[in-house]
Amino acid sequence: MSLLLSIVMPAYNEQECISLVVDQWIELLDREFPTDATRLIVVNDGSKDRTGEILDQLKERHPKLTVVHQKNGGHGNAVVNGYRQAVALESEYVFQTDSDDQFVSGDFKKLWDKRRQSPFILGYREIRHDAQARLWITRILRGSIAAIYGTYIMDSNIPFRLIRGSFLKQLLAQLPDPTPFAPNIFLAVMAKKAGYNTFDIPITHKERQTGTVSILKWKLLKVCMLSFRELAVFRLELGRKVKALRTPEPVAI
Template identity: 30%
Template structure:
């Protein structure tokens, strides 16, 4: 029998996958099954039971007993960053990737990244990910879709600055040698840890590959109310601002003006609307302190020496929210949010017809629809 042509063979590279698990008994089976179904001969699965009080640890141990590829670490609860960092000390594969226990992998998810890395020798590869809703619908976040519209091999972050918005570890596969050489890790004890970690990976990478196939299914449970409440906590706000500042510090040190401008205009502001809304919500923790720290964070990041918030690339309502925060106009912010959630703010011939557009001193950019 004629052997298969070389370009039809699967790249034979060993892969480790890290699964940080806390209170994941309801979803861990599906997640692990999707990992073990991947067509990789040399596979290691490192599950970290991060002090779970449900059956997560028991389920993981049962998989380890049945599947020699699975290793389980049990530790006191320390958060997802500590769990991932602990697992990296046990990784043996040439390549490493991550799967969160609520999520799962499409069939043959890793092959595009394995093939790409075998071809290019890049430090890591990034694939597309889709949000999978509880009703089965699939959604491609616009910025992810934009970043993964075309294949780009062997590039750097200077070649594609907007990629710094792709902060997820789970749609990436890294060379383990690169990981350790670059000193990568996840910052502990903070939310939004992926932002700092990913910035460091992009800045350290001599080259990486950007691919178009979907390599990860990001399962979204219907927990909007709990997410909303979390945004109103002071620690959540502080973590958000701190990780943005830490990311910015690293990018400023890198020194590429286009990357810096992209970060200010297109990346850093994209999730601030959650905190603008939380600032006028009656359930927000210590509202006066929250408002003061939100305003300080906005003014520190977006100002006349960087990029004013009204000049960022977010939608007009969000730009106006940010300007109102910076101007210390909490009552007007509440009025704007009520208007957006009610009849909406009209637009006409590309003009955003908000109530303050004719007020002296209001930036012209805030009327841009």
């Protein structure tokens, strides 16, 4: 059975808010798509707290919820696993967000309303409530992408994006192996270089109220350097990969 929409959500140690976040996104699916086949796919990335247990309990009252448990592989690995699950379900559209309750489900409509204008649409954290170090890393990565690829993307790694399922399948086929640390950056760069308008729509970003940020201080700098190296290497393959993506993606009228 094909689906109209799948929402992909990685989760790691979010026991304090996971129930609230799942309820919010299931409520959106029920309200906006009452007669359509939709799914919320939560990938539990080897959580060490009660996140996995809570998700299994939530499945009992949410038929649209699919829970995938995996060994801890990092946020990027969990995102790609969720994307592959959504593609396997033949989802016409795939939306990705995070489980930390820093986004507002109501902003989904801003991207959904433009789904016929592009197969790849990004949100943009206009006011971002993160540690200053993370904000600097984002600026560095934005500049790195502009320097390496000659393209400007406001928030290339944002976990608030809507992708047409058929295009996502093409993108995943071109993703480097092994999965890069931040695969969402690579997907955004490929989509942009293939000539599609990503829109960069301003959305709300809230302060984190629960849990802890897993990457801080020196580790954040290390991750930035890793991502920069991966992006530089990927530059050598980009032309061939983008060419494979330029089979015209139909834009509905």
